[in-house]
Amino acid sequence: MNPKTAILVFLLTVLLAGTIALALKPAFATSEPSTITVPDDYPRIQDALAAANTGDTIIVKAGTYNEEWVSVNKQVSLVGDNQKSLVYYSGAVGFIVTVDNAQIRGFTIVSKEALQGYAISMSSVTGCIVEDNLIEDNLVGVSVTGSSSSNTISGNILNHNERSIELYNSPDNTISENNITGAIVSAISLDESSGNTVSGNWISELVDGMGALMLWSSSNNVISRNVLYGGNPMLLLSSSNNIFSDNFVVDSEYGIVVGLSSDNEIYTNYFINVMQLTMDTDISEGTPSTNSWDNGSKGNYWSDYVGTDGNGDGIGDTPHVLYENNQDNFPLMKYPSISTNPQTDSSLPTEVVIVIVVAVVALMVAVAILKLRKH
Numbered sequence: 001m002n003p004k005t006a007i008l009v010f011l012l013t014v015l016l017a018g019t020i021a022l023a024l025k026p027a028f029a030t031s032e033p034s035t036i037t038v039p040d041d042y043p044r045i046q047d048a049l050a051a052a053n054t055g056d057t058i059i060v061k062a063g064t065y066n067e068e069w070v071s072v073n074k075q076v077s078l079v080g081d082n083q084k085s086l087v088y089y090s091g092a093v094g095f096i097v098t099v100d101n102a103q104i105r106g107f108t109i110v111s112k113e114a115l116q117g118y119a120i121s122m123s124s125v126t127g128c129i130v131e132d133n134l135i136e137d138n139l140v141g142v143s144v145t146g147s148s149s150s151n152t153i154s155g156n157i158l159n160h161n162e163r164s165i166e167l168y169n170s171p172d173n174t175i176s177e178n179n180i181t182g183a184i185v186s187a188i189s190l191d192e193s194s195g196n197t198v199s200g201n202w203i204s205e206l207v208d209g210m211g212a213l214m215l216w217s218s219s220n221n222v223i224s225r226n227v228l229y230g231g232n233p234m235l236l237l238s239s240s241n242n243i244f245s246d247n248f249v250v251d252s253e254y255g256i257v258v259g260l261s262s263d264n265e266i267y268t269n270y271f272i273n274v275m276q277l278t279m280d281t282d283i284s285e286g287t288p289s290t291n292s293w294d295n296g297s298k299g300n301y302w303s304d305y306v307g308t309d310g311n312g313d314g315i316g317d318t319p320h321v322l323y324e325n326n327q328d329n330f331p332l333m334k335y336p337s338i339s340t341n342p343q344t345d346s347s348l349p350t351e352v353v354i355v356i357v358v359a360v361v362a363l364m365v366a367v368a369i370l371k372l373r374k375h
Contacts, residue, residue: 033055033056033057033077034052034053034055034056034057035056035057035058035059036048036051036052036056036057036058036059037058037059037060037061038058038059038060038061038065039061039063040061044065044067045058045060045065045067045070045078045087046067046068046069046070046071048060049070049071049072049073049074049076052074052076053074054074054075054076055075055076056074056076056077057076057077057079058076058077058078058079059079060078060079060080060081060085060107061081061085062081062082062084062085063084063085063086064086064088065085065086065087065088066088066090066112067087067088067089067090067094068089068090068091069089069090069091069092069093069094069095069096070087070089070094070095070096071096071098072095072096072097072098072099072102072104073096073098073099074099074102075099075100075101075102076102076103077102077103077105078095078102078103078104078105078107079103079105079106080105080106080107080108080133081106082106082132083106083107083108083132083133083134083157084108085106085107085108086107086108086110087107087108087109087110088110088111088112089109089110089111089112089117089119090112090113091117092117092118093117093118093119093120093121094109094111094117094118094119094120094138095109095119095120095121096121097120097121097122097123097125097128098123098124098125099125100125100126100127100128101126101127101128102125102128102129103128103129103130103131104120104128104129104130104131104133105129105130105131105132105133106132106133107133107134108133108134108135108136109133109134109135109136109138110135110136110137110138111137111138111139114137115137115138115139115161115162115184116138116139117138117139117140118138118139118140118143119135119138119140119141119142119161120133120135120141120142120143121140121143121145122142122143122144122145122148122151123144123145123146123148124145124146124147124148125146125148125151126148126149126150126151127150127151128148128151128152129151129152129154130142130151130152130153130154130156131152131153131154131155131156132154132155132156133156133157134156134157134159135156135157135158135159135161135164136157136158136159136160136161137159137160137161138161138162139161139162139163140161140162140163140164140166141156141158141161141163141164141165142156142158142164142165142166143166143168144165144166144167144168144170144173145167145168145169145170146169146170147169147170147171148167148170148173149170149171149172149173150172150173151170151173151174152173152174152176153165153173153174153175153176153178154174154175154176154177154178155176155177155178156178156179157178157179157180157181158178158179158180158181158183158187159180159181159182160181160182160183160184161182161183161184162183162184162185163183163184163185163186163189164178164180164183164186164187164188165178165180165187165188165189166186166188166189166190166191167189167190167191167193167196168191168192168193169191169192169193170193170196171193171194171195171196172195172196173193173196173197174196174197174199175188175196175197175198175199175201176197176198176199176200176201177199177200177201178201178202179201179202180201180202180203180204180212181203181204181205182205182206182207183203183205183206183207183212184207184208185208185210186206186210186211186212186214187201187203187206187211187212187213187232188201188203188212188213188214189214189215189216190214190215190216190218190221191216191217191218192216192217192218193218193221194218194219194220194221195220195221196218196221196222197221197222197224198213198221198222198223198224198226199222199223199224199225199226200224200225200226201226201227202226202227202229203226203227203228203229203232204227204228204229204230204232205229205230205231206230206231206232210235211232211233211234211235211257212228212232212233212234213226213228213232213234213235213247214234214235214237215235215236215237215239215242215261216237216238216239217237217238217239218239218242219239219240219241219242220241220242221239221242221243222242222243222245223242223243223244223245223247224243224244224245224246224247225245225246225247226247226248227247227248227250227338228247228248228249228250228252229248229250229251229252230250230251230252231251231252231253232249232252233249233252233253233254233255233256233257234247234249234255234256234257235256235257235258236256236257236258236259236261236264236289237258237259237260237261237281238259238260238261239261239264240261240262240263240264241263241264242264242265243264243265244256244264244265244266244267244269245265245266245267245268245269245295246268246269247269247270248269248270248272248335248338249269249270249271249272249274250270250272250273250274250338251272251273251274252271252273252274252275253274253275253276254274254275254276254277254279255271255274255276255277255278256269256271256277256278256279257278257279257280257281258278258279258280258281258289258291259280259281259282259289260282260287260289261289261291262289262290262291263290263291263292264291264292265291265292265295266291266292266293266300267292267293267294267295267298267299267300268295268298268299268300268332269300269301270300270301270332270335270336271300271301271302271303272301272303272335273303274303277302277303277304277322278322278323278326280323280324280326283323283324288323288324288325288326289326290325290326291326293320293322293326293327293328293329294328294329294330296330297315297330298315298330298332299315299320299328299329299330299331299332300328300331300332301331301332301333301334301335302320302328302331305320305331305333307320307331309333314332314333314334315330315331315332315333316330316331316332316333319331
């Protein structure tokens with residue numbers, strides 16, 4: 001190999017090494033955080049939090065933990081053992097989250113007094129994750145307030161809470177893939193909260209509440225792929241510019257109830273065995289809401305639609321009139337199978353991205369060396 005070629009090979013090798021180092025640096029920085037184990041290191045979760053530093057992980061082994069409350073005021077990951085880590089709290093709130101980017105996973109959280117207290121409260125925070133927990137017999141399961149945004153509540157089981165998940169004055173959060181049963185007042189409630197995504201949730205057995213999915217003075221939310229089963233209506237009050245699509249309402253007394261709520265887009269939803277499909281609370285006062293009940297090509301499935309489909313395209317030949325100034329122009333004739341586990345998009349893990357980057361750079365180096373050898 002001549003000196004010129006050797007120098008170029010050396011430079012390309014240095015470039016490859018630098019690229020690998022830069023690609024792996026984030027993984028090294030976050031792959032081995034300090035870990036605290038409860039009860040091995042500290043008997044109580046709150047004691048472990050007091051000793052933790054930003055970025056630490058607190059592993060809570062299976063067992064029963066009696067805490068007055070758990071104050072999550074540091075950016076940590078709290079990880080229970082697949083809901084076998086049972087936390088009984090005696091204060092007004094179980095987990096009080098007041099810091100960004102905290103995580104709570106894998107716990108069972110129960111108030112010591114039945115239907116009292118907030119299991120998890122997040123206030124004025126961003127980037128927090130509440131995932132894969134069992135939350136039951138609380139006044140409120142998960143509360144998000146104080147302009148909290150970009151938080152994720154996903155994959156939780158919420159059973160027999162008075163109010164399961166509620167957002168107040170909090171935009172751009174994600175509520176997805178939760179299984180909510182036996183809610184007494186409401187399953188998911190958005191109050192003065194806009195730009196949120198509520199998708200893939202399964203809601204059943206609402207006890208005696210106002211609605212499974214409730215929007216109050218909330219706009220620009222996307223409500224999709226949720227299953228509401230057994231007496232669970234959708235409720236919109238003073239809410240506009242929301243999108244409702246691909247939701248199932250099954251075996252319910254009501255389908256969707258609106259009041260002073262116009263300019264919402266409601267399409268490809270399926271109302272199956274519903275006694276009263278739509279209701280406008282203000283129609284008797286002469287101020288009915290006006291919404292779009294189709295997307296220009298597809299509307300909704302209505303269990304009481306009696307129209308025909310002459311050309312067999314799956315769309316009714318005549319509109320389905322709902323009430324004054326509201327009709328579905330493209331009613332659907334059939335509904336698809338109901339999925340209890342809707343699929344969600346996912347991005348590539350960081351490790352995969354690193355491998356791809358390194359492989360591409362290595363290939364570029366190899367090609368360059370082959371070209372030099374030819375010369």
